[in-house]
Amino acid sequence: MRQEERPIGRHRSRPVSERSSIKHQTIDLFNSSLDKQLLELIPRSFAKQYSVFPIKRKRNRLVVAMSNPGDYAALNELRLITGLLIEPVKANEADIQQLIVRDYPSEINMEGLLESDLPEKESAAFSETGNDDSPIIKLVNTLIHDAIDRRASDIHFDPQEKYLAVRIRTDGEMKELKILPKNIQSAVTSRLKIISSLDITEIRVPQDGRAMLKDGHKIIDLRVSVLPTIHGEKVVIRILDRSVGIRKLEDFKFNTQMLIEFRNLLKQPHGIILVTGPTGSGKSSTLYAALGELNKPNVNIITVEDPVEYQLEGINQVAVNSSIGLSFASGLRSILRQDPNVVMVGEIRDGETAEIAIRASMTGHLVLSTLHTNGSVSTINRLVDMGVDTFLVANSLAGVLAQRLVRTICSGCKIEETASAAEAAFLEENQLHARRLAKGKGCAKCGYTGYQGRMAVQELLTVTPELRRMITRQATNDELQQYVRQQGMKFLIDDGLEKVLAGYTTIEEVLKVAAQE
Numbered sequence: 001m002r003q004e005e006r007p008i009g010r011h012r013s014r015p016v017s018e019r020s021s022i023k024h025q026t027i028d029l030f031n032s033s034l035d036k037q038l039l040e041l042i043p044r045s046f047a048k049q050y051s052v053f054p055i056k057r058k059r060n061r062l063v064v065a066m067s068n069p070g071d072y073a074a075l076n077e078l079r080l081i082t083g084l085l086i087e088p089v090k091a092n093e094a095d096i097q098q099l100i101v102r103d104y105p106s107e108i109n110m111e112g113l114l115e116s117d118l119p120e121k122e123s124a125a126f127s128e129t130g131n132d133d134s135p136i137i138k139l140v141n142t143l144i145h146d147a148i149d150r151r152a153s154d155i156h157f158d159p160q161e162k163y164l165a166v167r168i169r170t171d172g173e174m175k176e177l178k179i180l181p182k183n184i185q186s187a188v189t190s191r192l193k194i195i196s197s198l199d200i201t202e203i204r205v206p207q208d209g210r211a212m213l214k215d216g217h218k219i220i221d222l223r224v225s226v227l228p229t230i231h232g233e234k235v236v237i238r239i240l241d242r243s244v245g246i247r248k249l250e251d252f253k254f255n256t257q258m259l260i261e262f263r264n265l266l267k268q269p270h271g272i273i274l275v276t277g278p279t280g281s282g283k284s285s286t287l288y289a290a291l292g293e294l295n296k297p298n299v300n301i302i303t304v305e306d307p308v309e310y311q312l313e314g315i316n317q318v319a320v321n322s323s324i325g326l327s328f329a330s331g332l333r334s335i336l337r338q339d340p341n342v343v344m345v346g347e348i349r350d351g352e353t354a355e356i357a358i359r360a361s362m363t364g365h366l367v368l369s370t371l372h373t374n375g376s377v378s379t380i381n382r383l384v385d386m387g388v389d390t391f392l393v394a395n396s397l398a399g400v401l402a403q404r405l406v407r408t409i410c411s412g413c414k415i416e417e418t419a420s421a422a423e424a425a426f427l428e429e430n431q432l433h434a435r436r437l438a439k440g441k442g443c444a445k446c447g448y449t450g451y452q453g454r455m456a457v458q459e460l461l462t463v464t465p466e467l468r469r470m471i472t473r474q475a476t477n478d479e480l481q482q483y484v485r486q487q488g489m490k491f492l493i494d495d496g497l498e499k500v501l502a503g504y505t506t507i508e509e510v511l512k513v514a515a516q517e
Contacts, residue, residue, distance in 0.1 A: 067093035159232035271398030351387035376461035404513035410446035
């Protein structure tokens with residue numbers, strides 16, 4: 001072996017100038033054979049901090065993947081930790097971190113927590129101490145950071161009769177993270193309440209709180225919800241990564257014509273634009289992207305939200321606070337006295353808020369908001385059901401964007417396969433044809449699911465003069481649906497199948513969120 005390629009070990013050190021000239025070839029970790037028994041040689045915390053992952057051992061040499069093979073301080077420390085000569089190879093940092101999350105066991109020390117005779121009251125009191133070395137504090141911190149590493153959007157602490165289940169939601173799918181003994185349930189719940197400034201003595205009513213933590217260079221917002229159940233308090237934590245920032249409308253992969261129409265709606269001086277869909281369908285993200293386009297020095301934008309998810313520079317944001325009587329309705333009334341051009345209401349939850357928002361849109365304001373409905377057309381009758389007069393709906397509603405989220409095919413294992421007979425038949429029913437369709441065969445990068453990340457499928461209803469007349473005469477939902485279909489409107493299923501043909505997702509994913517009309 002040439003001298004400049006020798007691994008770090010007990011041998012003559014080289015000058016810095018000679019070291020810096022070494023070039024390392026980048027390897028593909030996900031297509032390399034890995035020996036998981038070697039994980040015991042390098043602590044998880046060290047591997048994560050220095051982006052190091054063991055690959056294989058050759059007698060007294062350990063081959064490790066590193067994002068920075070030139071970090072000689074880390075290499076020397078590795079030699080001391082393992083007692084072996086270190087042979088570094090270069091690998092992508094994101095790939096290394098992903099393997100650490102996938103293959104390393106979580107650093108949760110369950111010693112002392114598994115004693116079945118530990119009383120629940122004693123556990124709860126233990127978690128309330130300010131001692132950062134407390135096993136409960138370490139346990140909760142590790143679970144939260146583990147969930148963040150796995151790109152989870154939510155963490156669920158589900159109390160069962162004999163244990164506490166910890167589950168996470170990643171790309172919309174629930175996965176089990178850890179099963180904890182029942183005797184520490186009260187301690188874990190108390191700790192979660194403490195970090196989110198909730199009342200640990202109150203166990204009979206639901207509570208909502210929030211916390212903030214730093215994970216590396218990222219600032220993470222945690223929204224905590226506590227709900228009493230028959231087996232104890234269920235805690236759900238929504239994870240919001242502030243470092244992601246506000247997305248642009250182009251990032252949502254709108255249909256080209258749909259994006260033009262949506263931007264035209266945003267250019268209107270007044271009227272109400274609604275984004276609809278179930279919880280977790282990306283409605284708020286779309287609204288923030290729309291506000292980003294409207295945010296200019298000559299436009300006064302005010303929002304009322306529950307809670308304020310992202311802070312936007314140049315926009316006045318108001319947080320709902322029910323404890324002091326600041327609701328969406330009361331906040332909206334006050335906002336209208338602040339001379340706004342654009343008003344964003346986080347969510348229309350009741351008839352009072354709906355009517356105030358709609359009347360505001362008829363008095364020279366552009367109003368943006370969200371509503372929980374199944375589709376864009378059904379939103380019209382939903383507003384009427386909430387007590388809003390059909391005349392007000394017809395004359396104020398500018399457009400409705402309905403959306404859902406589907407998982408996208410993993411780029412690391414994306415392949416094309418011949419469409420099955422069922423898939424081909426389904427496409428033909430929708431006047432579409434394709435001989436081959438993209439799929440994910442499953443790899444380490446996506447956890448062998450074939451999917452990584454999510455994208456939106458959408459439908460946009462633009463209210464035309466004829467549609468206003470139909471709303472005024474109280475046309476049924478079926479009549480409205482038939483009319484907009486005749487006018488060429490694309491529904492969720494249509495947009496979803498277009499994205500299937502473009503290779504973004506699969507028919508299976510689209511059918512989970514969009515019914516065939």
